[in-house]
Amino acid sequence: MDATTTQATIRRIESVVPLETWRRLAEKARRQGLRAFRLNADARTWAVTSHSQPGAAYEVTILDGDLLCSCPGSAYYPYCKHRALVLAELGLLGDLAEDRPARRSRSRRRARAA
Ligand SMILES: [Zn+2]
Numbered sequence: 001m002d003a004t005t006t007q008a009t010i011r012r013i014e015s016v017v018p019l020e021t022w023r024r025l026a027e028k029a030r031r032q033g034l035r036a037f038r039l040n041a042d043a044r045t046w047a048v049t050s051h052s053q054p055g056a057a058y059e060v061t062i063l064d065g066d067l068l069c070s071c072p073g074s075a076y077y078p079y080c081k082h083r084a085l086v087l088a089e090l091g092l093l094g095d096l097a098e099d100r101p102a103r104r105s106r107s108r109r110r111a112r113a114a
Contacts (some may be wrong), residue, residue: 025084033038
């Protein structure tokens with residue numbers, strides 16, 4: 001994505017809810033183990049796995065700085081954790097708490113090490 005599109009996207013998402021809220025949603029998505037995949041290696045089209053419906057994924061699209069998601073909640077809210085996760089993957093949300101090494105390690109990480 002070019003810089004102009006990136007700036008337009010950040011402005012648009014900040015007009016929906018504060019960046020802090022997007023960060024919280026992205027952190028929740030990561031804690032729940034959601035995965036985001038670029039479709040056709042295109043940064044504007046993504047599939048994000050569903051937490052409530054295993055085996056399902058939702059389509060997240062970045063269109064003219066607008067961010068769309070096909071999940072059921074998107075019919076009611078202009079934001080969701082799927083979109084937040086894509087923003088995090090694109091590096092638009094800065095450092096998430098999950099990424100900071102200073103945070104004490106979580107049980108998930110310990111479980112994986114065991
Ligand atoms: Zn969604």
